[in-house]
Amino acid sequence: MVQNFVINAVVNYIMTNILISIIGPTAIGKTALSIKLAQYFDTEILSADSRQFYKEMSIGTAAPTPTELASAKHHCIHHKSVIDNYTVGDFENEAITILDDIFKSKNIAIMVGGSGLYVDAVTKGLDKFPKVDSSIRLSLNERLNSEGITSLQEQLKILDQKAYNSIAIDNPHRLIRALEICIGTNKPYSSFLTSTNKTRNFKTITIGLTAERTIIYDRINLRVDQMITEGLLDEVKQLESMQDLNALNTVGYKELFRYLNDEWTLEFAISEIKKNTRRFAKRQLTWFKKNTETLWYDYLTEPGVIISDIKKKINA
Structure with a gap:
């Protein structure tokens, strides 16, 4: 009987699918941590960053670099065009299909992204709305x-x-x-809107990265400067003719369109990108703080510490 109990316990552990969801404000280091975890647990990464879906938007969305993409298998990075009509509902369906496929051969998957609604779409499911004209x-x-x-x-x-x-x-x-x-x-x-979550075939462990607000803001300002150096303005120029698309009505692009439209100076447009990104980070934290089960860590925490805590959570 004891032997059967042990066998059943092992089977139950193996059959438990785990989604490790990494959240936090922009520029906090989520991508780097996701790669570390994917490599440690020998698994794949699902992006829940709604801006990184679009192949034409790389620099301004701080998408993973080719080296980072090669470090672990990624999904939902640059798989759509800005001209595509791709909704959060479409993402929910696609993400669940991807996770089901990952869980056929692995028991752990990684999800990373700062788009709170898209994260919730995967972990909780979306409310159903009627179609309108x-x-x-x-x-x-x-x-x-x-x-x-x-x-x-x-x-x-x-x-x-x-x-x-x-x-x-x-x-x-x-x-x-x-x-x-x-x-x-x-x-x-x-x-x-309802408070009923959809049933998922996985358990979610949410890892949050954060820092003092002044540190977050300094990192954002530095990242924007780096984007400009890396050629963000040229990227935006290539999209100028499509600036009315919803996908491009986003921080980093809409401000530079106003510069290209001779409404703002370049210096002012860059300052507005920084300001609006800081505001976005504040909204991200407000959204993510609603999840009381999140395990929060300072952005400088060693990945080994986080991995140890995840393993304890899995075995709990």
Whole structure:
């Protein structure tokens, strides 16, 4: 009987799929840690960074370098074009398929990314929203370009105060998504949100990297300077004719488009990239702090310490 118990315990351990999710603000070192963990656990990496999906956006999204990509097998890096209509729902379906495939031969997979909604889509699943007329989104995007984001924010405040207070209203994608649901259904966007998580065939261990805010901001400023040195402006110039696409309405690109449109000086555009990236990092931390089960570490923590804690968590 004891022997059978031991065998069953070993089988149960082997059958438990583990997703190690690495989160944290931008420029904190998530990519480097993900590679260390993937190499240690001999597994593959799924990116949940919504900006790194697009093959035309490399420098401005701080995508893994060719050397880093060669260090471990990656998924969902530069696998789409900015002209593709690729939603978070599409990502959820694709990511789960990828993880199912990884778990056929491995019991551990790594996910890394600072896009909170995309991380949650994999670990918890998305709420289901009704389809609405696509012309609503087109109209809202036109208003965004002509009137700016403030008028859209005010409209959401009127239509759905709860959503206004809970979503990232300075993120045009999130704002327009909420508004198009409100307008298309005549119901609040928040009325379609649930607290029920989907059943997954894996257990998630979430690892968070952080630092003092001044350190995070200094690292962001340095990274932006490095991006400029590496040729971010040239990358943006190649996308200038497509600047109205949703995928390009993002930090690092939208500011330089304004420079190319003779609205701003280059110096001011770069300062705005830094400011908006710092604001983005603040929103990331706010989102990620909602998960009380996250194991948080200072960004300078040795990977060996984190690996040891993960192994303890797996065996708990």
